[in-house]
Amino acid sequence: MERSAVFHRPDQNYSFILDESTLGIRIRTKKDDVERIELIHGDPYIWKDDKWVFEKIDMTLNATDALFDYWETTITPPHRRIRYGFELHAKGETLLYTEKGFYEEVLYDCQYYFCFPYLHASELFNAPDWVKDTRWYQIFPERFANANSSINPNNTIPWGAAEPAQNNFFGGDFEGVIEHLDYLVDLGINGIYFTPIFKSPSNHKYDTIDYFEIDPQFGTKEDLKRLVKECHDRGIKIMLDAVFNHSGYYFAPFQDVLEKGQDSEYANWFYPHSFPLHGGEQPNYETFAFVASMPKLNTQNPQVKKYLLDVSAYWINEFDIDGWRLDVANEVDHQFWREFRTVVREQKPDIYILGEVWHDSMPWLLGDQFDAVMNYPFTTNVLHLLASQTITAKEFMNDMTTVIQSYPKNVMDVTFNLVGSHDTPRILTECQEDVSRVKLIYTLLYTFMGSPCMYYGDEIGMTGGKDPGCRKCMEWNPERQDSDLLDHVKKLMSLRQSEKLLANEGHFQFLNQEQSEIVAYRKYHHDQNVLVIINPTNVEQTFRIPHVLKGNVIKNLWTH
């Protein structure tokens, strides 16, 4: 047995609370190295004749990737406390694996074993229930629809009359969104994520001037109220974008520091290195990236904290929004996000908190901060398989398994899956405009675990390179929309709506077959299965219905 490959630690993705009384326990071993694993478990305080009393249950080989096998089980400790270890069985060898290492026989002193000391309901990762049934649509409001020309910003260009640039404006507004809500309902979405709408000089609005005001180019606060109501009437949730890592250059407190230097009462709202402040290529204050117009906010300062938490509560209480997406969330301190969660949950218990974190996000997904992150690792793997076509089906399943296994199961159920955004080239462009590959990508997106998001216009085959290319005006002329692709997307959304197993009601499992170049997985609950089979190659492939499904009646959900 390869002992150095065995890994477990009683937290994060290896021990996690699934509900008030259930713990999920996982262990990884070297691929194909261990034949069977039993979980040895008991209450730390139950002993008999000076020996710890324990039981054994079999673990399930749940998933496998390039290097590892992942074993899992759930357990309901009667007194919410558990000590546990693993009995690993391989050919000719049985080992006990505990917190203190490996032993050749079972130990009867629970002090050697791993400990999950207490299941506290308050430590459950509890994203709102509605999220797993949500099909998101991301709107970049400057570019979705211009319905009220009276509030156009200066120098507004006629809709679609130019390529998007860093600094041009087409006048998209709230009225434009309201006018097209029926289009969105018909498409099948039931959640909208808006990139920022607060007062800001740019077209993307990631450089906020005033967190308590709507940018006038989008409309008024009354318009936003109407927009939210119209959405809620149609069963659509609304998520806004909170840019709390940094402010804009024209944010009043930053202007005050620019003017007064260290005498400004706002000097500690930012991270100045010296005074007076200057921008340029190397600003003498901390910024987002090296962008002088985006000074980093000091979220460790109690005044800043109070200001931003007031903002967070205000838009929930006054406008009834349903979610906050948090920009550059990984560069803000964890304690700020913990307090943020407490405050916004107090306003609305089922609010959704989505962080922008592109990399491994476990530290934010422990139940005390975010409900989900933007799952760019999902994006990357999908692009490798179907856009750049640099990995095989088997590699895709391995790589995706690595991502899935790096989080608790209940975290993956609500992860925010996307295949493009305002920060990436559009998916059709990534696929060299091969629509058939985009269709496969959507099939994957809408049948996978997590909460899928469509970037505006991708459903009708819009193209565009990286920012600003991906921020073209929405194409409303039906003749220039790809109706075939649109129908494909509608069908997928409708299927996800009618088949609850596709909206994360059950479990997920890749069906990885030797020699096969097929990506296949099932979502299942008891004896109900939904089977998804994707052929990412250009040639016909054979897929054998796996043994686990034999004897079942099979219905083709796609063609029936």
Next chain:
Amino acid sequence: MERSAVFHRPDQNYSFILDESTLGIRIRTKKDDVERIELIHGDPYIWKDDKWVFEKIDMTLNATDALFDYWETTITPPHRRIRYGFELHAKGETLLYTEKGFYEEVLYDCQYYFCFPYLHASELFNAPDWVKDTRWYQIFPERFANANSSINPNNTIPWGAAEPAQNNFFGGDFEGVIEHLDYLVDLGINGIYFTPIFKSPSNHKYDTIDYFEIDPQFGTKEDLKRLVKECHDRGIKIMLDAVFNHSGYYFAPFQDVLEKGQDSEYANWFYPHSFPLHGGEQPNYETFAFVASMPKLNTQNPQVKKYLLDVSAYWINEFDIDGWRLDVANEVDHQFWREFRTVVREQKPDIYILGEVWHDSMPWLLGDQFDAVMNYPFTTNVLHLLASQTITAKEFMNDMTTVIQSYPKNVMDVTFNLVGSHDTPRILTECQEDVSRVKLIYTLLYTFMGSPCMYYGDEIGMTGGKDPGCRKCMEWNPERQDSDLLDHVKKLMSLRQSEKLLANEGHFQFLNQEQSEIVAYRKYHHDQNVLVIINPTNVEQTFRIPHVLKGNVIKNLWTH
């Protein structure tokens, strides 16, 4: 290269903040499998010609245990942000290891790499500075000294006239401690940890009746004030024991629930399963272990939280205590401890927070909860080596390395090392009353990393089996004290005081030599080294001064 053994994740003991601008980074590989590791690192926002700009530095092979090599380095990212990966060199093979897995060549897109997004000063693990220079002494106040017979509890037995039992009393009190402070100063300690002193019917006082009152058998609040002042005058810190996991049976809120059942306004202060409450072998409410007289407190209830946080602040503000030891800390929810830290740090910024956690404690030692835990894994390893003698020197160094490497360096500097307490048999009894082995154990304890603690009476060779045997009355008759052992302890404490390297001023490294049955380690800073050599066997052993120390002038600190 054994890829399945390589482990890194950008948090916990693998990436940790050492000061406002420095990050510690660690990686583990299979033992003797990799020859050299370079850290590839750069700012995520610095790119040139569409390629990420990075630098490389060598990592140090820092430690090794039975299965793994541990490599470490520190890094100071100029803009507090870092993406990084590892270039692993083995015979005939070089691999890049990143968040996304292994690659055979270096990648120029930092999205593949591990990310530590931002060093926030507020996320630094910052235990108080004084702790690493503290030599603790644990006092079980009922058994240390009885100087005021007028406050003896009923049925008090003359000092030492009986074996300690679950329910007998010998009348130890604060006055007794004050009378012996000069003894403690002479011994060389500068911190006292008192087991509970609040009002409670038992001799151990772990079943609190009133958290705002001193138990009258110990004295008055004025006596405690005097005790603290007398200690502070002598440079001795005071730590009290907070029993917040559970109350005592006679705690007024619990009595109210017993009386009024679910109509009690305190029903949610506990975890009742049904009403009326009953005790017995299986109480119908949650308890510590299965002890009916210790009902578990609901620390998720805001009222309970407020009450206990008020208690925490009260004893700091009114009595100027320096630390809180937290009983059964692992079974209380993390959010409670986060708020506890915030509150007690507000009262006294350099207060020490010590949790009772017997097992792997990483989740409590991330900087937002405790400064240290009671390091029982240290105890266990020491007992295996020198008490039960079930492991060799080499196994000891391996097992201790596993513990050390499971935490960030700055966590280990202040860990609370002990070789016995009121919850374990006394060390001399564990060693079958072989004093020479106890002396070696103390040599280890007082020259190791961490903050060492002596359990009252162990320094003079008291014996006793597990609770209640280990809670005998302190032996004050010099003729019945082991003065040779006492001198050994005094000398060790004095050495630790005069040699700052022994009090964690530098780095720690085991000197593990092939064929040797010696435990050896050095503590060093620049070219200053303190070398500790311990022979745990009964026969003479040879130890070769290792190459790293060659050419240095050697002074024998023990005999000079």
